[in-house]
Amino acid sequence: MNRLDPSLISGMPPFEGIAPDDLADMLRSARPSRVKEGAAIFGQDEPAQSFFLLLDGRVRVVKTTPDGQQVVMRYIMPGELLGIAQALGRSTYPATALAVMDCLVLVWNGQLWSEFAARWPSFGQNTYKTVGLRLQDAQTQVIEMATEQVERRVAHALLRLAHQSGRKTDNGILIDFPISRQDIAEMTGTTLHTVSRLLTAWEEKGLVGGGRMQVCITDPHGLLLLADGRTGRS
Amino acid sequence: MNRLDPSLISGMPPFEGIAPDDLADMLRSARPSRVKEGAAIFGQDEPAQSFFLLLDGRVRVVKTTPDGQQVVMRYIMPGELLGIAQALGRSTYPATALAVMDCLVLVWNGQLWSEFAARWPSFGQNTYKTVGLRLQDAQTQVIEMATEQVERRVAHALLRLAHQSGRKTDNGILIDFPISRQDIAEMTGTTLHTVSRLLTAWEEKGLVGGGRMQVCITDPHGLLLLADGRTGRS
DNA sequence: ACCCAACTTTGCGGAAGCACAAACAGCGGC
DNA sequence: GCCGCTGTTTGTGCTTCCGCAAAGTTGGGT
Numbered sequence: 001m002n003r004l005d006p007s008l009i010s011g012m013p014p015f016e017g018i019a020p021d022d023l024a025d026m027l028r029s030a031r032p033s034r035v036k037e038g039a040a041i042f043g044q045d046e047p048a049q050s051f052f053l054l055l056d057g058r059v060r061v062v063k064t065t066p067d068g069q070q071v072v073m074r075y076i077m078p079g080e081l082l083g084i085a086q087a088l089g090r091s092t093y094p095a096t097a098l099a100v101m102d103c104l105v106l107v108w109n110g111q112l113w114s115e116f117a118a119r120w121p122s123f124g125q126n127t128y129k130t131v132g133l134r135l136q137d138a139q140t141q142v143i144e145m146a147t148e149q150v151e152r153r154v155a156h157a158l159l160r161l162a163h164q165s166g167r168k169t170d171n172g173i174l175i176d177f178p179i180s181r182q183d184i185a186e187m188t189g190t191t192l193h194t195v196s197r198l199l200t201a202w203e204e205k206g207l208v209g210g211g212r213m214q215v216c217i218t219d220p221h222g223l224l225l226l227a228d229g230r231t232g233r234s
Numbered sequence: 235m236n237r238l239d240p241s242l243i244s245g246m247p248p249f250e251g252i253a254p255d256d257l258a259d260m261l262r263s264a265r266p267s268r269v270k271e272g273a274a275i276f277g278q279d280e281p282a283q284s285f286f287l288l289l290d291g292r293v294r295v296v297k298t299t300p301d302g303q304q305v306v307m308r309y310i311m312p313g314e315l316l317g318i319a320q321a322l323g324r325s326t327y328p329a330t331a332l333a334v335m336d337c338l339v340l341v342w343n344g345q346l347w348s349e350f351a352a353r354w355p356s357f358g359q360n361t362y363k364t365v366g367l368r369l370q371d372a373q374t375q376v377i378e379m380a381t382e383q384v385e386r387r388v389a390h391a392l393l394r395l396a397h398q399s400g401r402k403t404d405n406g407i408l409i410d411f412p413i414s415r416q417d418i419a420e421m422t423g424t425t426l427h428t429v430s431r432l433l434t435a436w437e438e439k440g441l442v443g444g445g446r447m448q449v450c451i452t453d454p455h456g457l458l459l460l461a462d463g464r465t466g467r468s
Numbered sequence: 469a470c471c472c473a474a475c476t477t478t479g480c481g482g483a484a485g486c487a488c489a490a491a492c493a494g495c496g497g498c
Numbered sequence: 499g500c501c502g503c504t505g506t507t508t509g510t511g512c513t514t515c516c517g518c519a520a521a522g523t524t525g526g527g528t
Contacts, residue, residue, distance in 0.1 A: 135322070147305065180475065189380030193476095193518095425487085
């Protein structure tokens with residue numbers, strides 16, 4: 001049988017405040033799984049049989065509308081839970097989770113969630129706190145979409161990504177996983193064309209750099225000014 | 235001392251599955267309060283000292299951006315909790331709650347929330363379920379804002395309002411509380427001008443009727459077709 | 469080394485909806 | 499019954515951003 005070490009997950013927010021022995025207990029019912037780049041961890045509207053912890057890699061959570069349009073709801077970083085539909089009393093996944101790069105996840109049977117929450121209250125509380133945070137995020141996004149125009153929305157999205165997953169380099173903060181203009185467009189409710197135009201314009205101003213499936217923010221402060229609209233119309 | 239009868243709240247979703255004696259217990263620590271039309275129940279960024287149950291009336295939950303723009307996040311109907319910031323570990327209210335008409339609310343001290351949740355698990359679960367539902371609502375709203383154009387968004391908003399608070403009349407489904415074009419605009423991320431134009435256009439098509447601070451959906455089915463875009467571009 | 473697929477850039481026209489502006493009702497207060 | 503406030507209608511440019519189209523680029527697979 002596969003032995004997993006408690007130290008694997010001991011530092012991670014969802015498991016804050018849980019004793020190593022208990023962590024070992026939880027790990028005994030977990031199954032590690034590798035997910036290839038581009039593969040789905042779960043799909044929208046499928047029955048929610050499992051919940052997951054991302055150990056390594058990056059996951060994109062996408063919703064698809066009835067007429068086929070896609071919206072990127074969020075990116076998941078290592079240490080975050082995903083597929084916690086059962087925590088909210090749902091029986092199907094509300095979205096699709098795609099591995100943006102090769103990922104390592106832990107998988108638990110969905111029925112275990114309520115068991116875990118009952119046995120280790122802090123686990124339940126941590127989860128609900130994340131749900132609360134995600135609610136805030138979603139509301140922030142609604143407000144942005146309602147009040148800001150495209151340029152600022154894209155700027156905000158990039159800054160958020162940099163904050164979540166930025167790696168400092170000589171040229172600035174590099175967003176640490178492959179991301180296309182199309183992806184950015186789907187995060188901000190615009191088209192890849194508009195995103196492309198914006199990025200090239202910003203590149204000329206020295207705000208960002210980039211390349212294929214890659215974005216690097218060379219002047220975070222300048223971009224922040226743009227995002228918060230304290231910049232006179234070009 | 236003020237005696238409140240358990241039957242006041244016994245049918246309401248947040249208190250599902252709780253024994254009448256326990257309801258009486260909960261009510262002993264509640265304080266009823268009348269709120270005049272237009273008055274605030276709580277304000278954005280104020281310390282979250284209390285949570286509330288709406289017994290009667292309608293409440294509009296509004297977020298204001300740093301530059302003064304407002305977005306209507308949701309309308310609260312009787313039987314719903316509001317101001318449950320503490321359930322999510324927040325110390326301040328994330329939005330402002332305004333009485334759209336004269337309201338009657340119950341007020342509890344915020345610290346009681348965790349006590350209630352601990353003592354009556356189903357109360358906690360019910361709350362978290364609502365939080366989950368609100369997260370879904372918010373995500374749906376994000377998707378609408380990202381993918382649909384104004385006309386459909388407004389149509390969806392009206393249908394949602396009618397569903398929440400519609401009263402059947404001879405002329406159709408009347409939205410059962412005063413609401414201005416400005417309010418609808420702030421729900422859908424547009425301007426009151428555009429909303430006004432849309433409503434008059436729809437009135438000519440016989441889809442809606444209305445008046446000052448009032449909207450009535452005369453042809454719900456037609457409006458639904460419009461909302462779901464199964465209507466050839468005019 | 470080549471080819472192919474996926475990603476990106478760029479141009480041009482057009483449409484949706486916003487900003488600005490001004491006139492018009494309905495309703496409560498005095 | 500009149501006044502004024504608040505909400506609504508309607509008109510006219512005009513900006514922003516999308517849709518369509520086509521060409522250019524990059525990297526991976528064989």
